[in-house]
Amino acid sequence: MRETFKKLYQAGDFWGGLAAMLVALPAAIAFGVTIYSAIAPGHAALGALAGIIGAAAIGLIASTFGGTDRLISAPCAPAAALLSAFAIELLHQGVPGGNIILLLLLLGVLAGLFQILFGFVGIGRLIKYIPYPVVSGYMTGVGLIIVGSQVLKLLGTPADTRLHEAVASPELWDWRAVAVGATTMLVMWLAPRLTSRLPATILGIAAGLLCYFGLALQDESLLRMADNDLIIGPLGASGQGYFQAITARWYEIGDLRLAQVAALLGNALTLAVLLSIDTLKTCVVLDQMTRSQHNPNRELIAQGVANIASSSIGGIPGAGTMGATLVNLSSGATTRASGLIEGLSALVFALMLSSFIAWIPVAALAGILIVVGIRMIDRGPLRFIQSSATVFDFGVVVTVVVVALSIGLIAASAAGVALAIILFLREQIGGSVVRHKFYVNQMSSNWHRPEAETRILGQKGDQAVIFELQGSLFFGTTQQLYAELEPELRSRSFVILDLKRVQSVDVTAAHLLCQVRDVLAERQALLILSNVRENLPNNRNLREFLEQTGVMDIPEAVRLFGELDSAIEWVEDRLLGASEQAAAEPETPLEIADMELFKHRKDETLADLETRLVKRHYAAGEVVYSCGEAGDAIYLIRSGTVKIFAPLGGGRTRHVATFGRGDFFGGLAFLDGLPRGNDAIAASDAEFFVLSQEQFDQLTDEHKKLALTLLKALSRSLALRLRHADTENAMLQEY
Structure with a gap:
């Protein structure tokens, strides 16, 4: 902590953190409004304050405990999508609004705990290996959910209007909200082309405010804050305001039913995975741009602690965000002190400008989130349709998106995991597990034998076949392997399987080895396994595994060697008629x-x-x-x-x-x-x-x-x- 503060004097960190705050804070407010207004339109101000607290708490804590320089953590789109969908589902179940708020806070805390667990058990290094089609489907699904959740706010229709009814009924639209939202979106789209000095979100909100107050010149009712659904409204940070309300909610935790708390686990796990993916994806991009190396498990623990703290004090959870991080980097930041600056400045600006924030139009925030959602939609997989080799990958993306939209992100998570397994199996089954196939008269040992013995091996060497195996030997590749072995099992005296490049072996593959051993034993032929290691890449002791699965139950039918050359040498000796007893006898020195x-x-x-x-x-x-x-x-x-x-x-x-x-x-x-x-x-x-x-x-x-x-x-x-x-x-x- 002390070392971090010593680096605050660097101008790059200060300006980087400040610029990142200008990107992260408006988005955090928009996310908070999205989540809490799903409970009731009057909760928009509460949501805005939740976003502010989330931006400050996550920015400060994640940067303090995380080890990734320049990373900016703040409330993000995946959290907004899942939490707003969760709030809507609870609302349809008739759960009171106060309980929904409490359940949202509990959900954030549980997600943080899951992230800490991921970090401690080392899952951080595995999450980034989720296949691209699955991640693409997740992000596209989240983007579409964000867009869909903001359409009603953009059009200014009544809260109980269904999406398709709102789109098809222009008479329900509030054209003032449409004008503000459209202006905000247009400026956000055009801003990057006009200037890189100011974040597009700031310019978008400024344009939305100008449009709103321009309309107020024609309609004085827009200048009243009371009962004005077009703006966020007072944040309620004093008196019987926000913190008293959150404290009261935590006192009500005993009123929750056990079933309600248990139902949070699936949502919390999904949220933790989404936030972890978002964070680690940003870290990987940051590593590539700065030639650095982040510690994924430490970062997940820091993100988990930050999300627990944020949710405990009423903020919304978040992750390492790409947009704010890239702004931070481009502004000259060099250390994680820039994250602390972002968190502190978010809190200071929110306190100083609370009156200003209250006047931000809801439609302007909706426009911002629609642009964010559209940018999250990954159009890259569309090219997958052009080739039969990638059509299945496109199907994976579409499946995850459809499940996310029709059922929910939890089901999409399950579908994504299942499809990731299928993708893995497809790649494993598609390649051959046999790397090379030789006979001993083609690939001899390193023993340099006399010419007479070499001629004999040239004649008899085809009695022994060598298979160099590769990849994973598991239930998906055993039939393919047996099909390649079978023609040799009926005619060879020795079958050597080299396991040097084998990554893993499962019980099904071990059973196949037993079958190969038995077929050879019927003819008094031998199965020989070389490079039988004690530590495979998956940390399995292969020698012990073969013993436990019965492969070594017939010792006279199976032999193990530490390396392929030793196995070939032993076979050559047998083909030349040498016996183990003769080999063990002491040699008489030649004259x-x-x-x-x-x-x-x-x-x-x-x-x-x-x-x-x-x-x-x-x-x-x-x-x-x-x-x-x-x-x-x-x-x-x-x-x-x-x-x-x-x-x-x-x-x-x-x-x-x-x-x-x-x-x-x-x-x-x-x-x-x-x-x-x-x-x-x-x-x-x-x-x-x-x-x-x-x-x-x-x-x-x-x-x-x-x-x-x-x-x-x-x-x-x-x-x-x-x-x-x-x-x-x-x-x-x-x-």
Whole structure:
């Protein structure tokens, strides 16, 4: 709080808050009049004061506790639409006007509590992901409700007149109200084209007042405040006025029936969602314009506290508003102190100009709200009709709008949530959950095997199929996945499902995995799952989930691996006839004569070569060499395995190769003399023969044929590795 006030000296915050107030305050008064005049025309002044209190309280409190710089919070159109519809519904049920006011206050308090709950449980980050068609339908529905609720005030017809009767009966119109409202609307539409210095709402009200007093020159009755339904009238802020009335209402809370209070919950939840969407949408736009980052959950908590405070003292609830926020930003505001200026100035101006506010024509406020409502109508989805791919999205918008107008915003909320689920399912089902499909003779492991073994894998590799899965595995995609798996289940000995890019797995998908396991088990084939993580993006432990859902009930039919390469390597060993028992037996270190590179060489030649080799031992996990190190030696593996890791940047590496007994590594630096381009780490206890470039040069002088044989072997092996890498890379590019 102290830091906020220290920044008040900034001129941008002062003028920004002041300019934002000129936008927010007239709209807040109009919203309040809309809500309270729905109870009775004589409540318009009470509504105006409720709007003023809302603008001041929300502006001060939301800016104090919220963390979003430049955001202006004030009463808004969604609150006006829902609260006025709620008041009309209660009126039709025969609820007394005093009780309706109390229920409106309770509704605002409950909505604030819901917003605080949203913030504490982290829903703030989720609300902004509501699909655009649903939000568009909400906003358009709210805009149409606002417009519809103001037509009677614009035409000046009796309060009990139905909308269609008023529109069709010009004889019921009060042409004075029509003239004032039309003048206000015209100036509001034209104002942005004429000047950007003064808010359109201020110019609109000024035009409406000039028109009203111009008419008063011809009709002196318009200069009387008493019994004048064309103006707001006295605000009643003193004596037996507003605060005494609100305090009295809270004392009557015990007279409410439990059913009435319970009925508020659905409306309060809807209001909280609408206000939260309005706030977070404004924050997202503000972030984009200022390259900042708001905290959605903190902002929701602040908005909830502000709405509770505002409703408790008789104000109407609100949210972060787009229009006032953009005016604040364009006026030079830089911190949230501008929100405090807006709240304070709204209170000061209201107290200083209470007599002036009483003369504001109701039709002028109606004209303002009609313009606001029309601007809320989203015409963007009309282009959705032009393509069959987006017709359903247009249908979502229309459905939400129709439900909002015919039933109410609560039903529209439910319809919106249901349609959001349908939109999600459509997108998930529309895409394939299978990203790639390979056979092991197309996508081998990182283990560099001898040529003889590579030929065998080329012949037998189609016995194992690899499916790289993606997205969400749930009830909507299981049938599609099974359709792609089924042709392979009857003929393959190994089916590998890689789950690295899977976002979530539900019980239906787990049941499908059980079915796949059982079909394979009938043929003594295996289901292999790789990249089975303990933490999915939805925080589910996938390994535990598979155990709980029965996928692991037949251990001999399912195997789990931490990464795809390990799974492929294990399958390759099975295809080559290797057993797990043989793999676990200790290796005998090879001598020079036993290595493929030096077979059929003379003993005396090999003896001379061996004198130039250095024997080295590395424990499992020990670094043989690191990327960037100088090195010109080649390593011949006597026993054990070595893994090669390529750098990815940012301190990250990727496993790219594994070499075993009888193979070699480090050949590139040996040939070109450049620094090491990767890391070599002993995967198990390993022994090497190390041949340096210096020793090789001496060997070349004495045994040219042996040196040439060694170079040919190195070149052939490196060429085979490059050819294999090119083939896999081309296949990946194809996908």
